[in-house]
Amino acid sequence: MFLRGYLRASTKEQDAQRARADLERFAADRGISVAAWYVENESGTKLARPELFRLLSDCRPGDRLLVEQVDRLSRLKDDDWKRLRAELAAKDVRVVALDLPTSWQLAAPSDEFTARMFSAINDMMLDVLAAVARKDYDDRRRRQTQGIARAQNEGRYKGRPEDKSRNNAIVNMLKSGQSWNEIQAGTGCSRSTLARLARRLKVGAKDGAD
Structure with a gap:
């Protein structure tokens, strides 16, 4: 089993490597080293992310995908999330996220019953957190649009300054x-x-x- 770290930030101005130390510490506390790192600046709302799919291409059955938070992996719409989940299932890759304690057991070897039990729980919680991450994105976009519309009506909105x-x-x-x-x-x-x-x-x- 290899543990593969995935680091993502939405824009080039953000530091995608920000959470690397936390992920390394998580792995070290369990006596595991991260086999490879995959880093990119892409929106979590996009399914087509080069480094994420390079990670999946490199994975062998049983490997683990390590992320800081589920929203680093997905802010996808439901259909795209189902496609990504299908890719993970086809590769037999399990997600370990620092904000998902039910997944931590998957980062260490265990007997078959324990592995199956935690995998089932983890799959359910992954779906919940992925849905929450998408809702958070949609809510923020809606509030932003409402704020701009209100500022425009009041004559306060000038848009982004031109470079x-x-x-x-x-x-x-x-x-x-x-x-x-x-x-x-x-x-x-x-x-x-x-x-x-x-x-x-x-x-x-x-x-x-x-």
């Missing part, structure tokens, strides 16, 4: 004929930002022609 230096650089890259893929790779901007700046550039060119 003028970055956007000027992108405009210059567009003018020089660089492809959108090259610009995205170089700046990390979104496709919608590129489209908005391209429209702005086209309007500016028309105004200049007049």
Whole structure:
């Protein structure tokens, strides 16, 4: 049995490695070493996460996936969570999470009856915590949307400040004929930002022609 650590943060600005020391301490207290680490900055609402699926690809039957909290593994919608659970089941991989005490027994060898009992309990609790994690995400998004709408109605919402230096650089890259893929790779901007700046550039060119 190998214990494989999975570390995730939602954005590049967040430190995905933040919980590594806690996971290492958890494993050391049980006389286990973490065989490999898989680290990525991706939203937990996305099923397609490269490092998570590299972890699953590396797993052998009976391996354990170690996470700080269940929401590091999933903030998925129900259908996507069921797909991920099916992948875990197909690989015979069990999840051990620091916020799920029923899973801790799975991090150590045990007899067949104990392993089956804790696996059954753990599977049920995993489903509950995954649903709670998704609800928390949906609630926060709803409150954010409501807050923005209220601020807009009161004339207080100005949106995110524009990164003028970055956007000027992108405009210059567009003018020089660089492809959108090259610009995205170089700046990390979104496709919608590129489209908005391209429209702005086209309007500016028309105004200049007049």
